[in-house]
Amino acid sequence: MIVEKIFNKWILVFLFLIPVLGFIFEEPYYITLTTKVVILGIAGIGLNLALGYCGLISFGHAAFFGLGGYVTGILSFHALNSELIFSWPFVTSGSSEMLLIWPIVILSSAFLALIIGLLSLRTTGVYFIMITLAFAQMLYFFAISWPNYGGEDGLSIYMRNSLPIINTMDPLTFYFICLCWLLIVIFISAKLINSSFGMAFQAIKQNEERVKSVGIETFKVKLLVFVISGTITGLAGSLYTDLNRFISPSVLNWQMSGEIMVFVILGGIARLYGPLVGAAFFIVLEQTLGGYTENWQFWLGLILILEILYVRTGILSLFEKKLKYEK
Amino acid sequence: MKNKILNIKNLSKSYGAFKVTDEITIDLHFDEIHALIGPNGAGKSTLIKQIVGSVKHDIGSIILDQEDITDLSDVERAKIGISRTFQVSSIIPQFSAIDNIVLSLLDKSSKTFQMFKSVRNNKELYSNANKILKEIELFEKSDISASDLSHGDRRKLEVGLALAMDPKVFLFDEPMAGLDESGTKMMINLFKKIKSNSPILLIEHDMDAVFALADRVSVINYGKIVATGTVDEIRKNELVRDVYLGYEI
Numbered sequence: 001m002i003v004e005k006i007f008n009k010w011i012l013v014f015l016f017l018i019p020v021l022g023f024i025f026e027e028p029y030y031i032t033l034t035t036k037v038v039i040l041g042i043a044g045i046g047l048n049l050a051l052g053y054c055g056l057i058s059f060g061h062a063a064f065f066g067l068g069g070y071v072t073g074i075l076s077f078h079a080l081n082s083e084l085i086f087s088w089p090f091v092t093s094g095s096s097e098m099l100l101i102w103p104i105v106i107l108s109s110a111f112l113a114l115i116i117g118l119l120s121l122r123t124t125g126v127y128f129i130m131i132t133l134a135f136a137q138m139l140y141f142f143a144i145s146w147p148n149y150g151g152e153d154g155l156s157i158y159m160r161n162s163l164p165i166i167n168t169m170d171p172l173t174f175y176f177i178c179l180c181w182l183l184i185v186i187f188i189s190a191k192l193i194n195s196s197f198g199m200a201f202q203a204i205k206q207n208e209e210r211v212k213s214v215g216i217e218t219f220k221v222k223l224l225v226f227v228i229s230g231t232i233t234g235l236a237g238s239l240y241t242d243l244n245r246f247i248s249p250s251v252l253n254w255q256m257s258g259e260i261m262v263f264v265i266l267g268g269i270a271r272l273y274g275p276l277v278g279a280a281f282f283i284v285l286e287q288t289l290g291g292y293t294e295n296w297q298f299w300l301g302l303i304l305i306l307e308i309l310y311v312r313t314g315i316l317s318l319f320e321k322k323l324k325y326e327k
Numbered sequence: 328m329k330n331k332i333l334n335i336k337n338l339s340k341s342y343g344a345f346k347v348t349d350e351i352t353i354d355l356h357f358d359e360i361h362a363l364i365g366p367n368g369a370g371k372s373t374l375i376k377q378i379v380g381s382v383k384h385d386i387g388s389i390i391l392d393q394e395d396i397t398d399l400s401d402v403e404r405a406k407i408g409i410s411r412t413f414q415v416s417s418i419i420p421q422f423s424a425i426d427n428i429v430l431s432l433l434d435k436s437s438k439t440f441q442m443f444k445s446v447r448n449n450k451e452l453y454s455n456a457n458k459i460l461k462e463i464e465l466f467e468k469s470d471i472s473a474s475d476l477s478h479g480d481r482r483k484l485e486v487g488l489a490l491a492m493d494p495k496v497f498l499f500d501e502p503m504a505g506l507d508e509s510g511t512k513m514m515i516n517l518f519k520k521i522k523s524n525s526p527i528l529l530i531e532h533d534m535d536a537v538f539a540l541a542d543r544v545s546v547i548n549y550g551k552i553v554a555t556g557t558v559d560e561i562r563k564n565e566l567v568r569d570v571y572l573g574y575e576i
Contacts (some may be wrong), residue, residue: 022461146433189444191443191445192442192443194445194446194447195441195442195443195444195446196433196438196439196441196446196449196452197425197431197440197441197442197444197506198442198446199422199429199430199441199446200430201408202421202422202432203419203422203430206420206421207417207418207420208417209381209417210413210418210419210488211419211430212381212401212402212405213379213401213405213410213411213413213417214405214410214430214431214433214434214488214491214492215402215405215406215434215435215492216402216433216434217402217432217439218402218441221439221440224440226360249402322423
């Protein structure tokens with residue numbers, strides 16, 4: 001475990017170094033790429049709380065990612081054309097202030113996760129997977145068929161949303177904003193996992209029946225984990241819209257849910273930094289293999305199969321073992 | 328009524344035409360160990376499941392400490408003081424022995440929803456858990472992951488989880504199954520000690536243990552209670568010999 005912790009520190013060092021090097025050598029593309037890794041890492045860390053630590057196999061986290069993205073996109077879109085979003089029950093106009101957008105994204109993702117959680121946590125296993133998937137697909141088709149915000153074509157925002165004083169249009173600055181969020185999310189997750197609440201939800205993953213019998217309201221615990229998990233993923237969606245200055249229904253599609261799940265599984269289920277490593281690996285594969293063939297996901301599939309057969313607990317555990325043997 | 332902590336009336340449950348429990352009426356006094364014996368498939372474990380609420384009964388009522396708990400859910404019943412062990416050890420496999428006990432202490436100390444304090448720095452929880460581990464003679468193994476414990480130690484841990492809840496009544500489902508002699512002895516002494524705090528409804532196949540421990544014994548067969556009485560009464564009861572004990576006693 002200690003070796004893994006050292007490795008995690010190195011991950012953070014790399015996250016500082018790569019974009020700075022990209023800046024020095026004037027390769028902004030690498031900054032964008034690392035930003036993408038960080039944002040997708042946040043999405044994965046959100047899912048990992050539910051999937052990895054609590055055993056809630058959600059196949060619908062794209063719903064939160066997409067909601068966060070669309071809330072950001074819509075607010076920003078209206079700020080630009082200065083039309084009201086709606087005038088009833090209260091007058092609501094758009095905004096391009098991140099400091100306002102973030103709380104709205106957090107609240108709306110939490111609310112969506114509460115609704116989806118209340119309905120789907122009554123089921124377990126395959127049924128839970130299917131219901132979460134169904135909710136995400138509902139939102140996907142809704143977004144496709146809603147012409148006001150671009151429908152299938154998606155919605156472009158011409159300026160990245162702004163923060164006071166800081167220039168968010170600068171790639172390196174925006175990268176460090178995302179990195180701050182990553183550190184906050186890792187900090188919160190670590191606190192949760194080590195708390196007594198964390199003890200309860202990690203026990204639920206292993207033996208819910210037993211946890212019930214010692215008087216713990218497992219439904220409430222699971223619901224709360226699901227809400228926290230969805231909220232974190234929703235926040236990642238907001239940053240993703242700002243990164244691309246574009247949002248389209250594809251982030252609500254089940255493929256997105258699958259990709260977030262792949263980050264978690266690639267990096268290592270129930271490992272704090274796992275989804276981050278998974279996302280990095282995914283992006284690197286996409287960039288390298290994607291250069292040779294359009295069908296790079298074939299190789300991703302092969303790697304996933306090999307990993308699940310032989311490593312099981314993700315890339316991080318592979319690394320942990322290697323270092324141990326070296327000692 | 329006053330000397331009864333748990334009072335079960337006419338509890339019935341059928342799966343189709345098959346009556347698993349058939350109008351069972353049984354009670355648990357303060358200060359006693361009430362053993363429930365009967366052949367396999369007689370309905371003992373189903374009765375336990377109905378009392379803890381994981382299986383809903385069709386008719387009947389359950390009264391705990393003068394409160395009707397018939398309509399409460401399993402978690403609510405656990406919270407107000409029904410604590411059980413499982414026939415097949417049911418523990419949190421990847422938790423250490425002591426973490427298993429701490430999990431069981433969370434609800435009583437209202438720590439389930441405490442999110443930002445490290446649970447492992449909570450000295451009070453861990454010292455209480457250590458006390459329980461000493462009682463069940465697992466103190467030396469507190470850091471061993473539960474999945475690595477021997478079968479006997481898991482049975483002990485199972486009882487420890489129930490003990491940690493400090494409930495109003497214990498429902499023990501074959502706690503001695505598979506224990507060695509010293510383990511059984513430890514359990515017998517432990518049960519004698521804790522019964523004054525919280526009486527015990529005990530399902531057990533080890534007749535020596537039952538006769539050493541029980542204040543009263545009920546015999547269940549085909550989902551019906553066929554006899555209830557003191558150990559001596561049950562030993563002499565011919566019907567009981569027929570259905571369960573055989574003739575050698």
